[in-house]
Amino acid sequence: MSYDLGVWAGDADDPQARYASIGEGPADSSLDAFYRDLTAQFPELHEDPETSPWNAAIERSGDGAVLAIQHSRAVAVTRVVLDLARKHGLTVFNPQTGEVHRPNVLDLTMCDGSRVENPDASVIEAALGRLSAKNWYAVLERGDHYVQIGQGKFAAAPRGKYALERRDGSPDRHYRTEAGSLAEVVTAFTGFAEGDSSWVEGFEWEKVDFS
Known part of the structure; x- marks a missing residue:
């Protein structure tokens, strides 16, 4: 089991449905800068299996991505994901809680x-x-x-x-x-x-x- 987060560009009227649709179609460039910043801190699993916090490879599709985080690393990694998402103007969805973190929302x-x-x-x-x-x-x-x-x-x-x-x-x-x-x-x-x-x-x- 992993602690998953969904990240995508723009907003969504139905975040749960938007999250479920990640994985359909090839990845575009919307998350490139976010992905570079994130993997600079937390390498992909295949790159550094000893220290990587991921349970699986980061799944990118269209303008979205699914991050499968080890439960023991969830708190620290989530804070970094939220910081980077704010920096790059991206939405973060937590399917465990239903929380949606939208860019530039109070x-x-x-x-x-x-x-x-x-x-x-x-x-x-x-x-x-x-x-x-x-x-x-x-x-x-x-x-x-x-x-x-x-x-x-x-x-x-x-x-x-x-x-x-x-x-x-x-x-x-x-x-x-x-x-x-x-x-x-x-x-x-x-x-x-x-x-x-x-x-x-x-x-x-x-x-x-x-x-």
């Missing part, structure tokens, strides 16, 4: 698995109000930009404070700070949603180095 995701597309300010505030020791993080993303919040030990946040992070495009533009109240977090998230970057100036940021 997407709010919580630790408890809840997800809302294009949330307004009231939805964002209500969602952040559900943060807890178990439901400890939230991410609001649009394309390759996002703001995220975490609390408690898993987020390495001091007691009574929130770990607030933002990414302004590429992974090397990832920053972290602390928010002292939920109101500050709501202001950051709603500002991001509305395209108002003035909230950034209210914090002192440190660059996060993942190397």
